Amino acid sequence: MIQKEFYLKDDVVQIAKDLLGKELVTNSNGKISSGSIVETEAYAGIIDKASHAYGGKFTKRTQTMYLEGGTTYVYLCYGIHSLFNIVTNKSGIPHAVLIRAVQPLKGIDTMFERRPESKSERNLANGPGSLSKALGIKTIHNELQLDSKQIWLEEGLKIKNEKIIASPRVGVAYAKEDALLPYRFRIKDNPFCSLAK
DNA sequence: CAGCAGATTGACT
């Protein structure tokens, strides 16, 4: 299990990189499933136009991002998809890392049951909405601690720096100049990354 | 209070 100190660091971009290769485990409805994180995006709080908390915006939805690092932030996108984020930094600073894709490890049968539309392991959790559904993450999992019995992270694999690809984030064109920041991180040559360009 | 756009995905033309 990852120690809480890991999430409290003040460099959200570094944490986004460090999260690659770690194992995300959920225990939803009594069924355990997990995947190795292969793609993340950093959202740097009030100075980042792509972040929900840009400019210190505080709503019922975004209040979760202001909590202490190591808290889960799950929100509904397009009214349909639960997107899973990990809050970082100290309480009061709204930093978060979006988990965009995982490579299925444990409970793969359970994941297929949750996503009958998926045809292969490759597209079981290769997107932020897909991964949440595959692991059974819903908005009721918002504001949980990552050391709870329902959702947590394991150390997993160590990813070398040269295996990490940095690129602009996806679907945030409205963020103007901040949309170009290389805050998206992927594992090189990993086929389980999201399809997004 | 109506209208619209979004950190997306899957079904259908």
Place this chain on the structure above:
DNA sequence: GTCAATCTGCTGC
């Protein structure tokens, strides 16, 4: 390639 699904929050009447 195109489009509907449908919740949250912002803008403007």
